[in-house]
Amino acid sequence: MVLPALPNVDRMKRRIQSPDYRDWRRKVEDVYGCLHPVRLSGLWQITDKTTGQVLTRSDGRPAETSGHIxxxxxxxxESVCPACSDRYAADAFQxxxxxxxxxxxxxxxTVSDKPRLFVTLTAPSFGPVHNRRPNNGKALPCRCGRYHHEHDPLIGQPVDPSTYDYTGHVLWQAHSGKLWNRFTQKLRRYLARAAGLTDRNFKDHARLxxxxxAEFQRRGIIHFHAVIRLDGPDGAVDTTPAWGTVELLADAVRAAHADTTVDSPELDDGQVLTFAWGDQVDVRPIRPADARRFEDEHGTISDDRISSYVAKYATKGTGKSEAADRPIRSRTQIEYLRTTEHHKQIMRTAWDLGAPVACPDCHPDGEHQAGGCACATIDHCARCDNGGLIPGPFDELxxxxxxxxxxxxGHFLSKSRAYSTTxxxxxxxxxxxxFEQNLAELGVDADSVAVVNHWDMTSVGHRTAEERELAAAIAERTRQARKQKYANERTD
Structure with missing residues (x-):
């Protein structure tokens, strides 16, 4: 049997030449080239509140949209959707x-005149890893004896995986958010003591x-970059008390860093792990907003570019090469991820530590005993409801x-309530x-109109691989145009 020859069709060209391409392209440009857009079907109208008639724009077009958007x-x-990641980064910057x-x-x-610090808190070591240590512009040899290139995939991997503390790594990471909360509590306490106040009265005189x-290091563990500011009791609009200085705030940060600990739940053997920050802590003052450099020769940070720096890390997840972009559904799924063995082992450890354990009433000897188990003599187990399993010691994590x-x-970007907007x-x-742009175009005010806005979701994502590729090109072109615009504005 001879199969007919398939025509050599350029599917990308065919999509561009299709009758609905211009309309599709306009919709994709409206969402800046989103790679996973939500397709909605419905209606939007601006009508006169009295007559119910749809208003008309100055060019004669009705103020309505219907169909699919x-x-x-x-x-x-960024590894999932560069376009929406850019929007998030822009909001994080603001x-x-x-x-x-x-x-x-x-x-x-006046907030730029307040005591402010840029603080980096790191994780402790759970075993030696390959690294590239610079010294006066020259790279020092790794403890393995080799000189690693900047992009060497070995950097961040354990020198001896068999001795690396994966359990401690996973549990510290799971408690890092609680460790930060405990750190801020300690910081307020040290500030209150330095000012001669009680912990309870601190909020009446100042606010932190x-x-x-959070930024993932190459070894698969996070550290925190934080902007810390000392305000008056009402926040940014209130004057910092006279005793609140940059030096006092820096000393309190170092003291709180050294004194912050969090205990883990009991392990199977009854052991409780105590977690703390790593020895490395970076505390630098932030200068007023008129500084033009990110850091001067004295290590002082300015806020001219610090917002962009923090916003960049706010959009970084675990990255393409470190873990997964979506939740893991089974232990087997971990083996199919395109990542290093080190990061796979971190995920295996997390998955195993989060597993349920055998019910001690049904299975007093641990796992089910095929030759004769206590569960066979129990009509109904009140502890596990005859399920045979109960939540493990780390279920709450x-x-x-x-x-x-x-x-x-935790959240990759979080803030206190009084820091700024949301x-x-x-x-x-x-x-x-x-909305105000639409009202200005129609020449009406908000009190005289009613807005009809009803949409239902019909699907998610682009329909074909060609559409997805074209959307990615639109997103990249939009990003480059925005970068060029910002570069010109800074030059001007």
């Missing part, structure tokens, strides 16, 4: 910048404001849920701005 997926990860320089988002410009971002994040359970407020501000 695309909505951005909103994923923060959030950070408002708390550093003020003058926008309801934060006064901060924004932090939800390790299996966060296996794809290498057991890190992501929700930034999104609402955009919606209000767009």
């Amino acid at each position: 695309l909505s951005p997926c909103g994923n923060r990860r 959030l950070m910048r408002a708390g550093l320089s003020g003058g926008s988002k309801g934060v006064p410009v 404001s901060y924004a932090k971002v 939800n390790l299996r849920r966060w296996t794809h994040m290498l057991a890190f359970r 992501f929700k407020q930034l999104r609402e501000d955009r919606q209000i701005w767009r």
